[in-house]
Structure formats: C-alpha cells, structure tokens
Amino acid sequence: MKIRVTINGKSYSHDVEPRLLLIHYLREVVGLTGSHVGCETSLCGACTVELNGKAVKSCTMFAVQADGASVVTVEGLATDGKLHPVQEAFWNEHGLQCGFCTPGMIMASKQILDRTPKPTEEEIRHGLEGNVCRCTGYQHIVNAVKAAAAGAGK
Amino acid sequence: MATTMTQTETFVGKRVRRREDPRLITGTATYVEDIQMPGMHYAVIVRSPHAAARIRSIKTKQAEAAPGVVAVYTGKDTERVGPVPCGASLPGLRVPHHHVLATDRVYFVGHPVAVVVATDRYLARDAADLVEVDYDVLPAVADPEKALAKGAPAVHPEWPDNTAFTFHQEGGDVDKAFAEADLVVKQRMTSQRLIPMALETRGVVAEWRGADRQLNLYTSTQIPHLVRTLVAQMLSLEENRMRVVTPEVGGGFGSKLNVYAEEALMGFVAMKINKPVKWIESRRENFLCTIHGRGHVDYYEVAAKRDGTILGIKLKIIQDLGAYHQLLTPAIPTLSVLMMPGLYKTKNVRADIVGVFTNCMPTDAYRGAGRPEATHGIERMVDLLADELKMDPAEIRLKNFVGKDEFPYATATGLMYDSGDYAAPLKKALEIVGYQKLRQEQIEARKQGKWMGIGISTYGEICAIGPSPATPAGGWESATVKIEPSGKVTVMTGACPHGQGEETTFAQITADELGVGLDDVLVIRGDTAIVQYGIGTFGSRATAIGGTALYFALQDLKAKIKKFGAMLLESEDVTFSAGQVTCNRTGKSKSLQEIAGASYRALKLPPETEPGLLATRFWEPPNFTFPFGAHIVVSDIDGETGQIKIRRYVAVDDCGNMINPLLVDGQVHGGVAQGLGQALWEQVVYDDNGQLVTGELMDYAVPRAHMMPWIENDHTTTPSPVNPLGVKGVGEAGTIGCSPAVVNSVVDALSPLGVRHIDMPLTPEKIWKLIAGGN
Ligand code: FES
Ligand code: FES
Numbered sequence: 007m008k009i010r011v012t013i014n015g016k017s018y019s020h021d022v023e024p025r026l027l028l029i030h031y032l033r034e035v036v037g038l039t040g041s042h043v044g045c046e047t048s049l050c051g052a053c054t055v056e057l058n059g060k061a062v063k064s065c066t067m068f069a070v071q072a073d074g075a076s077v078v079t080v081e082g083l084a085t086d087g088k089l090h091p092v093q094e095a096f097w098n099e100h101g102l103q104c105g106f107c108t109p110g111m112i113m114a115s116k117q118i119l120d121r122t123p124k125p126t127e128e129e130i131r132h133g134l135e136g137n138v139c140r141c142t143g144y145q146h147i148v149n150a151v152k153a154a155a156a157g158a159g160k
Numbered sequence: 161m162a163t164t165m166t167q168t169e170t171f172v173g174k175r176v177r178r179r180e181d182p183r184l185i186t187g188t189a190t191y192v193e194d195i196q197m198p199g200m201h202y203a204v205i206v207r208s209p210h211a212a213a214r215i216r217s218i219k220t221k222q223a224e225a226a227p228g229v230v231a232v233y234t235g236k237d238t239e240r241v242g243p244v245p246c247g248a249s250l251p252g253l254r255v256p257h258h259h260v261l262a263t264d265r266v267y268f269v270g271h272p273v274a275v276v277v278a279t280d281r282y283l284a285r286d287a288a289d290l291v292e293v294d295y296d297v298l299p300a301v302a303d304p305e306k307a308l309a310k311g312a313p314a315v316h317p318e319w320p321d322n323t324a325f326t327f328h329q330e331g332g333d334v335d336k337a338f339a340e341a342d343l344v345v346k347q348r349m350t351s352q353r354l355i356p357m358a359l360e361t362r363g364v365v366a367e368w369r370g371a372d373r374q375l376n377l378y379t380s381t382q383i384p385h386l387v388r389t390l391v392a393q394m395l396s397l398e399e400n401r402m403r404v405v406t407p408e409v410g411g412g413f414g415s416k417l418n419v420y421a422e423e424a425l426m427g428f429v430a431m432k433i434n435k436p437v438k439w440i441e442s443r444r445e446n447f448l449c450t451i452h453g454r455g456h457v458d459y460y461e462v463a464a465k466r467d468g469t470i471l472g473i474k475l476k477i478i479q480d481l482g483a484y485h486q487l488l489t490p491a492i493p494t495l496s497v498l499m500m501p502g503l504y505k506t507k508n509v510r511a512d513i514v515g516v517f518t519n520c521m522p523t524d525a526y527r528g529a530g531r532p533e534a535t536h537g538i539e540r541m542v543d544l545l546a547d548e549l550k551m552d553p554a555e556i557r558l559k560n561f562v563g564k565d566e567f568p569y570a571t572a573t574g575l576m577y578d579s580g581d582y583a584a585p586l587k588k589a590l591e592i593v594g595y596q597k598l599r600q601e602q603i604e605a606r607k608q609g610k611w612m613g614i615g616i617s618t619y620g621e622i623c624a625i626g627p628s629p630a631t632p633a634g635g636w637e638s639a640t641v642k643i644e645p646s647g648k649v650t651v652m653t654g655a656c657p658h659g660q661g662e663e664t665t666f667a668q669i670t671a672d673e674l675g676v677g678l679d680d681v682l683v684i685r686g687d688t689a690i691v692q693y694g695i696g697t698f699g700s701r702a703t704a705i706g707g708t709a710l711y712f713a714l715q716d717l718k719a720k721i722k723k724f725g726a727m728l729l730e731s732e733d734v735t736f737s738a739g740q741v742t743c744n745r746t747g748k749s750k751s752l753q754e755i756a757g758a759s760y761r762a763l764k765l766p767p768e769t770e771p772g773l774l775a776t777r778f779w780e781p782p783n784f785t786f787p788f789g790a791h792i793v794v795s796d797i798d799g800e801t802g803q804i805k806i807r808r809y810v811a812v813d814d815c816g817n818m819i820n821p822l823l824v825d826g827q828v829h830g831g832v833a834q835g836l837g838q839a840l841w842e843q844v845v846y847d848d849n850g851q852l853v854t855g856e857l858m859d860y861a862v863p864r865a866h867m868m869p870w871i872e873n874d875h876t877t878t879p880s881p882v883n884p885l886g887v888k889g890v891g892e893a894g895t896i897g898c899s900p901a902v903v904n905s906v907v908d909a910l911s912p913l914g915v916r917h918i919d920m921p922l923t924p925e926k927i928w929k930l931i932a933g934g935n
Contacts, residue, residue, distance in 0.1 A: 025282065039194035040187015042410070044359045045443040049857035052359060080187035093185040097177055100822050103830060104659030105184030106359040106410030112185065127870075134865035138857070140359045140411050141659050143829030143894075144865040 009073040013038065014082025022069045029053040031069035032079060040080040040109045044138065051137030054110035055079045061117035063136070080109035083116070092116050092154045101150035103141035111137050115151045124155055168738045171668035171678060175822035179678065180663040189408040192363035192380045193440050200365075201230060202281040203429055203439040204288040205422065206274040207448065208266035211300035211519035211850020212313065215264055215273070215293060223276055223290040228283030230433055232291065234274045235263040241428055242394035244421050244484070247632035248491035253325045256316050256517075258484045260394070260421040260428070266295070267315060267483035268519050269852055270448030272421055277429055277437060300519035300850035304480035305457060307516050315483055315517035324481055324515040325490055329497050331572030332508035337472030341463035345544045350919045351456040351533040353480065353844035354837070355854070356526045357862055360410020361441035362450055364423055366430035375402045375431065379423050382412045382656050383696035386633055387419055388688045394424040395431070402427075406686035409658030413834070414525035415450050416658070417698040418487045447855050452844055453526020455480035456493070456533045462541045463508075468549055468556045472508035475500055475537065479515045482522035488529075488632070489522050490515050495530030495622065498573045502538035503582045503620045503788060504560040509572040519850040525698065527834050528892045531621050532899060536920075539617045539900030543907065544916060553616050553904065554590055558583055561618075568881075575622065577786045578888075584876040585812035586618050586790040592872060593792045593810045606912060611797035611931070615905025616790065619897040623815075623889030624785040624882065625699030636780040637701065638694045639710035641670065641717055643773035645760040647753030649676060651683045654694015655706035660827070660891060662702055665819040666710055669885070673714040674721075675739035676752060692776055700787070700889030703819060708883040709779035716775035723766040724755045785880045785888040789813035791832075791897040793905040802928025804840065804906060806869040811897060813873065816880040816888035824890050828873050831894020833863045838895075839902035841867070843921050910934070 010019045013036060020035055027046075032038045032055065041064060044052030048066040055064045056078040083090035092115050095101070102108040111134070118125055118133035125133065130151045131144070139147060183189040220232040244258040262273050274291050278284035299313040306312055307322040314320040338344060365378040375397055381387050381404075388404040395402075409416065422439055429437045441450065461474040479493040497511040528535075546556040562569045564581040571577060598614050605612040628635040638654035651666055667681040684690060694706070718736055725741025726734045733744045742749040755773075758764075762771035794808035811828055818824045841861035845853040854860040879886030899920060906922050907915055913934030918926060 023282070030281075033194075034196075037196075038187070039190075042191070042360070043193065043440075044361075045857050047443065047856060047858070050359065050443075080185075084186055089185070096185050097181045100177065100826050102181065102184055103661070103826060104359065104409065104411040105181075105189055106191065106408075108184050109187045128866075131866040131868070138359060138862055138864060140357055140413070140834075140862065141830045142826060143831075143833035143863075143871065144868050145829045145871055146826055148865065 007070050009070055011072050012076040014078055024068065024070055026069045028064040028067040028069050028072050032064060038079050038081050042106055042109060044106065051114060052107055052110040054113040054137065056113060061113055080112055083112065091157050092119065095150040095154035095157065099146050099150040099153050101142065101147040107137060107139040111139060111147055115154065118151060119155055125151065170672045172672045172819050174820065176664060176668060176678065176820055178661050178664045179667055180661065191360055191408045191410055192365055192378050195365045195378055195407065197367060197436040199435045201277050201279055201433060201435050201437045202284045203426060203437050204276050204284040205272050206276065206288050206291045206293070208262065208269060208271040208273055210266060210295055210297050211269050211302065212298040213266050213295035214298065215262060215266065216296055217294045218274060219292040220274065223287045226283065226287035226290055228278040228280050229276060229287045230279065231277045232274060233261070233429065235259060235261040238425065238428055239263065241424055245390050245419055245487060246485035246489065247487045248485065248489065249632070250325050250327060250490055253490055254319055256484055260425045268521055269850055270445065270521060275425060275429060277433060302518050302520050302846035302848065302850040304478050304516040304518055307518050308514065315519055319517070322517045324517055327494060327513040329573065330510045334472050334474060334508045334510040337508035338463045341471050342466040343548060344461055344463045345541060345548055346461045347541060347544055347917050348457065348459050349537060349540060349917060351454045351458065351536055352920055353455040353523065354453045354526055354842050355447055355844055355860055356413040356415035356450065356453055358411030358413055358415055361443060361446040362416065362420065362422065363440040364426040365436060365438045366426035367436040368430040368434060370434055373401045375427055376405065377402065377423065377427055378405045378407060380409050380416055381406055382417045382658060382698050384656055384686055384688050385654065385693050386696060387423060390419045391424050391427055395427050403689040406656055412658050413527040414453065414529055414698060417525050417696065418451060443857065444855055447860065448852055449521060451486050451524035452521050453523060454533060455523040458533065458537050460537055460541050462545055464545050466549065468551050468559050470504050470506045470560050472506055473500060475511045477511065477513045479513055480518050480520065480523060481515050482518055482520045484522050486522040486524045489524045492523065492525055492530045496534040498575055499531045499534035499620070499622060500538060501571055501573060502535060503562060503618055505562050507572045520846055527831065528895045531892065532835065532896045535617070535619045535896050536900045539619065540903060540917065543904045547911065547916065554586065554595065557586060557616065557618050576783055578783055578880050578882050579878050580786065580788055581876065581878050582618060582788055585788065585814050588874060588876060589790040589792045589810045589812040592874060593794065593808055598794060611799055611909040613795045613905040613907070613909025615793045615901045615903065615908055617897050617901035617904060618790045620786055620788040621892060621896050622784045623700035623787055624704035624781055625701050626784045627781055634695055636695065636778050637706035637709045638692050638776065638778045639706060639713045640692050640774065640776040641710065641713045643717060643752070643756045645757050647756040649674060649681045651681060651710060652691040653683060653685050653706050653710065654691060655702035656686050656694070656697045657702060658697060660697060660702060661820065661823045662706070665703060665823060666707060668819055669707055669710055670714060673718065674752065675737060700891040704785050704883055704887050704889045705779060705781050707885055707887060709777045711884055712779055713775040713777040716777065717773055720769065720773060721752065721755055723769050724759050725750050727764065727766045728755065728758055781882060783882045785816065785882050787813065787815045787888040787890065787893055789893060789897055791901040793901040795905040795909055797906065797909050797927060799931050802924035802931065804922060804927060809869045809871045811871055811873040811894065812876060813890065813893050814876045814878050815890035815893060816878060817886035818875070819887065825873055827890045828894040829871055831892060832871055832898045833868060835895040835898020836868070836902060837863045839899040839920050839922060841921050
C-alpha cells in the first residue's frame with residue numbers, strides 16, 4: 007500500500023506491506039533508528055513518537071495507519087543544532103544511563119509538558135507510567151522534566 | 161584545528177554531565193539492532209514450548225520452501241559447534257553438555273531447537289511457524305526443593321538426584337559458638353527468581369568475510385573480549401580472525417555478562433550463508449532465554465548472647481540453577497557465602513550449598529549476584545534477633561559491627577575487608593530520617609491501629625571483582641592512553657561501560673592527571689579490533705580496576721612527557737603540571753601539545769626513550785574493595801488493601817572516593833529501583849510443568865515512575881587503600897542495600913500481629929492476608 011507521511015517536517019512516500027509496524031517503518035524504511043523496540047507489546051514506551059501532536063507507541067500501530075499523518079521522532083526535536091529543552095534537561099540532570107529508554111522518555115516528557123507546562127512531581131510520574139526505564143530509578147528523569155518545565159518558564 | 165587546552169581546572173569529584181549523552185538524547189546512537197549492512201539476513205529461533213521432552217523429529221521442508229527463506233538449521237547441523245561454556249569450576253561440578261541447538265532433548269521452555277534464516281525479518285518469523293517439531297513430552301520439575309525430593313523427574317537423566325554440586329565452607333568453631341549461645345534464631349527465607357530485563361534485549365549481527373577468514377560479531381554484551389575468546393573456540397575459529405564489537409548496549413545488569421548460544425549460532429549461520437545475519441531477541445524470548453537472577457531458598461540459624469552479640473551463623477542455600485550452567489551459574493551462590501557475615505564481627509560461620517537442576521532457564525549474575533541474597537539473609541536475621549531480644553535494630557547493629565580501627569579485617573569466610581567505618585553511614589541515615597522521632601510516632605500510630613514500620617539495612621559488598629585468583633577469567637583490567645601528535649588524548653579501556661558513564665569519568669581522571677580539558681580526551685571501548693584485551697564491566701569493577709589501570713598508564717606517560725619536556729627545555733629540573741612542563745629555574749615551559757609533536761617528530765630523543773606517547777597497563781588488584789552503607793525505609797500500610805506505601809527512603813552509601821557524584825547518585829537510584837522491584841513486585845513464576853507464567857511485561861512487574869518513592873541519598877567517604885584512586889565501586893550498592901530495609905520495615909509495621917518474616921515480593925495480597933488473618 008502506498009502511504010504518505012510527514013516525518014520531522016519532511017514528507018515521505020513509500021509502498022509498504024499492510025502489516026508493517028510503524029516502528030519498523032520508521033527504523034528500517036525511513037532509517038530513523040532513534041526510536042527503539044523494547045517490547046513490541048505497548049508496555050515499555052521505548053518506541054514512543056508523536057503522531058499528529060499526540061504521543062503514541064509506534065509498535066502498536068501499522069505504518070499504513072500513519073498515512074497522511076505528521077510524525078515527530080526524537081531525531082526531529084533539535085532545531086538548527088540546538089537541543090530541545092527536554093533533551094538539554096535530560097543531559098543536565100543525568101536523566102539517562104544506557105540511553106535505550108531515552109528517546110521514548112523524552113517524547114513522553116515532552117507530551118507531559120505540552121499538556122501541563124508546570125507539572126507536579128506526581129503528574130510527572132503519572133505521565134511517565136507507560137515508559138519503563140531499568141537504569142535510572144526515574145529520579146533523575148523526574149528532575150529533568152522539572153528542570154525543563156522551570157527552564158521553559160524563564 | 162582546535163588546540164589542546166592546558167588548564168588548572170580539575171574534574172574529579174565534580175558533578176560533570178556525561179559526554180556520552182549527546183548521541184543518546186538525539187537518537188543517533190547505534191545499538192546492535194540499528195546496524196544495517198548490504199545483504200543483511202534475519203534469523204528467528206524456533207524454541208521448545210515444553211520444559212522437558214524428547215525430540216522425535218524435526219521437519220523443516222515447509223519452512224525451507226517458504227518465501228524469502230535461505231536456510232533452516234537444527235541441532236544436527238550445529239553438532240560441531242562447541243558447547244555453551246561454563247566458566248565456573250567447583251569440585252565435583254556436574255556440567256551438562258550445552259549444545260547451541262537441542263539435539264535429542266529439550267530441558268526448558270525456550271530451549272533453542274532450530275534457526276530460520278530469511279531475507280526479511282517478517283518472512284523469517286512467518287517461516288519459523290512452519291518448522292514442525294514432534295515432541296514426546298516428559299515430566300518436568302521447576303521448583304528446586306521439589307527437584308531434590310525422592311522420585312522427582314530427573315532434569316538430566318544421567319543425574320537422577322538433580323544435584324549439580326554441593327559446597328561446604330566453614331570458619332571458626334561453629335559448634336562451640338552454638339553450644340555457648342543464649343539463644344538461636346532460625347528462619348527459612350527465599351530470594352526469588354528475577355528477570356534482569358535490560359531494556360534493550362540481546363541481539364547479534366554476524367558478518368563473515370570468507371576471503372579474509374574474518375568473523376565480525378556485533379553483540380550486546382558486557383564482556384566483548386571474553387565473548388571473542390569463547391565464541392571463537394566454539395566455532396573452531398582462530399581468535400585473531402574474530403572481531404567482537406559492542407556498540408551501544410542498552411543495559412545489562414549481569415544478564416549480558418555471559419556467552420550465549422545465539423552468539424555462536426549467528427557466527428555459524430553467517431559462515432554458512434556467507435551473508436550478514438541479524439538476530440534480535442524478542443521481549444518474550446528475553447524473559448524465557450536470557451539468564452535469570454537469584455533463585456535461593458535459604459535456611460538460616462544465628463547464635464547469639466543475650467546482650468545481642470552474634471556468636472555464629474549457619475546457612476544452607478538451595479540454589480535453583482536451571483537446566484544448564486551459563487557462564488557463571490554455579491559460582492553465584494558461593495559469593496553469597498563469602499558475604500554471609502555482612503558487616504558483623506562473628507568469626508564462626510558454616511555454609512552449605514546445594515546446586516539444583518530444574519527445568520527452567522539458568523540463573524546467573526544479576527545485579528549484586530549472590531550478595532543481595534546474603535545481605536537480605538543476614539539483615540533479616542539481625543532484625544529477628546533484635547526482635548527476640550527486644551533490642552533496637554540500630555543498636556544491635558552498632559554493637560556487632562567490625563570496629564573502624566580493626567581494618568584491614570579478616571572475615572570468617574576468608575575475605576580481607578579493606579577499610580570501613582560502618583557506624584558512620586548508619587548514624588547519618590538515622591539522623592537524616594529522624595529515627596527517634598519516628599519511633600515515637602510509631603507508638604502513637606499503633607495506638608490508633610495504624611501500620612507503620614521502620615526498617616534498617618546495613619550492607620557490605622564485595623566489589624572491584626576481582627583479583628585474578630578469585631575469578632574464572634582474570635580479574636585485572638587494562639587501559640591504553642595515547643597522546644596523539646596534536647596533543648589530543650585517546651583512552652582505550654578494556655572495561656565495557658553500558659550506561660555507567662566511564663566515557664565521562666575516565667575522561668575526568670585523564671584530564672586531571674594530564675592537566676587538559678575534558679574535551680581533549682576521547683574514551684573508546686567495546687571493540688576487540690581497537691582495544692587491547694580487557695575483562696569487561698560487571699561486579700562494580702570498571703572504575704576501581706579499569707580506572708586504576710588508566711591511572712597507572714597516565715603515570716607512565718607523565719614520566720615520559722617530563723623527559724621530553726626536560727630535553728626541550730634543556731633542563732633537568734622540571735615539573736609537569738596543568739598540561740605544561742616547566743623549568744623550575746627559568747620558568748620557561750613547553751605545552752603538552754608541543755611535547756607531543758616533538759615526541760612523534762623525533763628529531764631528538766631523550767636518553768633511552770622511544771618516540772611517541774603511548775602507554776598500556778594491565779592492572780591486577782591486590783584485593784577486592786568493600787563498600788558499605790545504610791538504608792532506612794519508613795513504610796505505611798493500608799490495612800484494607802494491603803498496599804505498602806514507602807513514605808521515606810534514605811540511602812547513605814560509602815563507595816570510597818567519588819569521581820563523579822552525579823553518576824554515583826544515578827547508580828544508587830537505579831540500584832534501589834531494582835532492589836525495590838525484588839522486595840515488592842518482581843517474581844518469576846514457573847508452573848509445575850515448567851511453563852513460564854510471567855512471560856511478558858504484563859505479568860512481570862518492573863518498577864515504573866509512579867511506583868518509586870523519592871530516594872534521599874547521601875554519602876560517607878572512606879577511601880579504599882586497595883587502589884590509588886581510593887574508589888570502591890557503586891554499581892550494585894543500591895540493589896544490595898535495598899530489599900532487607902524494605903522487608904524489615906514491613907515486618908516491623910506488622911510485628912504487633914506477631915509477624916516475624918515475609919518472603920518477597922511483598923504483594924498486597926500477602927500483606928492483606930496477614931492483617932486480615934491476624935486481626
Ligand atoms: S516497543 Fe512499543 S511499547 Fe515497548
Ligand atoms: S537509561 Fe537504560 S533503560 Fe533508561
């Protein structure tokens with residue numbers, strides 16, 4: 007099936023199998039390997055991308071369902087070589103160790119801040135419920151989201 | 161060209177943000193799954209759905225004929241591939257032959273039976289369903305205590321007692337200690353099987369360059385060089401014809417401190433089809449077929465005097481080994497034995513281990529590896545003793561600690577504790593948490609029928625693993641430092657960081673020693689074609705051993721830099737500091753950059769000095785290091801639901817000197833999360849037939865952000881005398897310190913009901929039943 011998708015502001019068109027998962031489309035067809043596969047069962051959040059402004063788990067969607075949509079992946083966050091405030095905050099606050107969950111975490115964190123610019127700690131933790139990190143114990147991730155929120159308010 | 165900055169700013173001890181992060185936060189890092197090569201093929205492994213069965217036949221015709229399929233291999237094809245290695249050796253150890261693909265029998269659910277190779281990953285998956293295996297299902301046993309019972313099904317028919325080994329260790333005079341005791345407390349406790357669950361599953365890309373006889377293996381591992389040595393052996397390939405590359409690794413926690421069947425199998429496939437092949441483990445496979453951790457049943461007895469002095473400890477460990485030995489499987493419980501006295505002075509210990517085969521995935525090193533089990537045991541027992549004697553749990557610990565003036569301290573299990581002040585972190589933690597006030601509050605809470613508990617754990621650990629005689633493969637670590645002609649510095653470490661941040665901490669050490677900027681230093685790891693032989697990252701060893709190897713390589717270079725500087729300055733009286741060699745008489749100086757250039761240009765050389773600036777060190781540590789600390793947990797329990805709420809979590813750790821406290825905190829947080837996972841939520845469940853019930857993230861509860869308490873962490877600093885950096889290691893501390901503090905807290909909360917012990921995980925159901933039953 008032919009699909010047209012805008013990814014990180016660039017438009018792509020591909021002929022794909024109907025059963026191709028969106029995550030595999032992004033990673034293997036488009037070549038954006040920033041989003042990861044941690045479970046393939048929508049339980050870990052490593053594959054989180056933004057679809058029409060909403061964070062989705064790209065392992066539980068088919069590529070054909072993204073036809074006509076606009077997708078943002080972690081690779082699309084930095085502009086003109088300048089990191090997105092959430093990326094910068096993850097770096098400053100040591101919000102990552104092995105980094106495998108990080109692209110998904112950053113996308114989920116961005117979504118939290120898009121919805122709630124000044125989230126409480128509880129709101130942050132709640133907003134990250136769908137994303138597993140096995141390395142950090144989440145504390146520095148929570149700090150990163152707080153820092154990004156504080157920075158954006160300046 | 162950027163010039164090498166000489167500077168006086170130092171970096172060790174500072175909360176420097178990590179240098180590896182830019183690629184990770186922008187999604188541009190390369191993990192195994194991200195590797196693409198022209199002509200890449202994809203492998204899917206057909207695995208046994210039964211825990212024990214004879215294979216009558218395997219039919220591959222249909223799969224072979226499926227679209228995209230280029231080959232299907234079974235155990236017959238791989239018979240010549242060497243067995244999956246067990247590196248541990250114990251007297252009388254029974255080692256089953258562990259083929260990469262099953263030949264005539266399968267021994268656990270997930271046992272690899274065949275591999276399907278296709279041009280596309282979806283097609284490979286489709287074809288895997290077409291492989292027909294005819295099984296004659298046999299009775300299985302999944303519980304280690306049941307496996308020891310008479311008449312239990314034999315996991316390996318040649319060993320009907322299911323016993324892989326027994327192990328005995330004794331120190332002091334245990335019988336005398338128990339005879340003289342005023343009281344003996346006894347408890348059976350379990351340390352349940354866990355799934356390490358690195359977020360990146362395992363994965364392998366193998367590429368065979370036939371004309372060069374060169375196998376390139378990209379694998380998500382903690383030990384690239386050991387994988388090269390051992391997989392080359394399995395494939396009968398010359399070791400120097402194999403290159404192992406460890407790209408970015410998405411977490412390991414011990415689960416990638418191993419050599420797996422699939423690593424050799426992909427090498428085999430690539431050599432057969434002459435094309436690159438990729439295998440990426442699914443999460444379900446990861447739960448089934450990557451090593452599990454823990455799996456203990458422990459029987460403890462502690463003898464004591466009425467004043468709380470511990471006189472002796474007896475411990476019997478039943479270790480669930482699973483169906484095979486992976487790299488270190490049988491060695492793990494021996495670490496529990498070494499650690500069994502904890503931080504306490506008793507010299508009389510007796511331990512017996514029975515290693516038991518079950519029809520399950522092998523257990524092996526998972527964060528802490530044997531030490532969390534031991535710490536959980538002794539810390540629970542000390543609380544039981546305190547309870548029996550109506551002593552305060554803090555007081556009984558302070559009474560029995562090895563004193564701070566007794567180091568180095570020889571333990572009953574043959575260790576030499578390097579340095580310590582065990583009371584310091586406990587006192588600090590008690591102060592932070594406000595212990596006395598909390599005990600007052602608890603009295604009030606109890607009057608109101610509330611369940612509130614305070615739990616203490618004071619842990620010690622064996623880190624910087626470890627001197628070579630104590631390890632199966634060499635316990636040293638290596639480092640090479642090259643100062644390039646431009647003065648830029650390249651470090652190659654034999655350690656294999658995968659989240660721990662040595663690209664940063666090693667740059668900090670290097671920058672300080674050479675007086676250059678962090679940006680002048682590049683740290684390379686994880687490629688056997690580039691980096692000198694190394695051991696790898698596990699057992700909290702990378703900084704303490706690998707960092708020390710680096711330190712000594714830097715000292716060698718500094719001496720050489722001084723020689724070149726002295727030559728260029730035509731002076732004997734020079735000092736090297738802040739990236740400059742300076743003549744003490746004239747004050748004239750030469751920068752590192754000038755010296756590096758001159759050393760490679762080599763127009764003139766100092767006496768008996770070779771051109772260039774390169775040094776390699778392999779550092780053998782004289783001892784382990786022994787970090788320690790105290791964790792305190794305050795919990796509130798909802799009597800209606802059995803839910804445990806952790807109100808406070810205080811962790812005071814002493815890991816010696818800290819190179820980067822920001823990263824140390826991260827290690828503690830992550831370690832505590834895994835300890836809490838064990839204490840409260842995680843547990844591997846196999847049913848009686850050996851089916852894995854907790855086979856997906858849906859059924860196996862790892863901690864998520866909303867489940868974690870805020871961790872208040874702090875430190876005391878007792879440098880290690882074992883290495884010149886004074887560091888001890890911190891990778892496992894959080895995990896080791898955590899679980900007993902949590903369980904002690906919950907048992908403390910429920911003690912008015914007469915509750916003495918609860919096995920992990922402390923599920924709401926268990927807690928609710930205790931409260932409902934007790935009221
Ligand atoms: S890979 Fe999509 S949620 Fe885990
Ligand atoms: S940083 Fe490793 S899983 Fe989150």
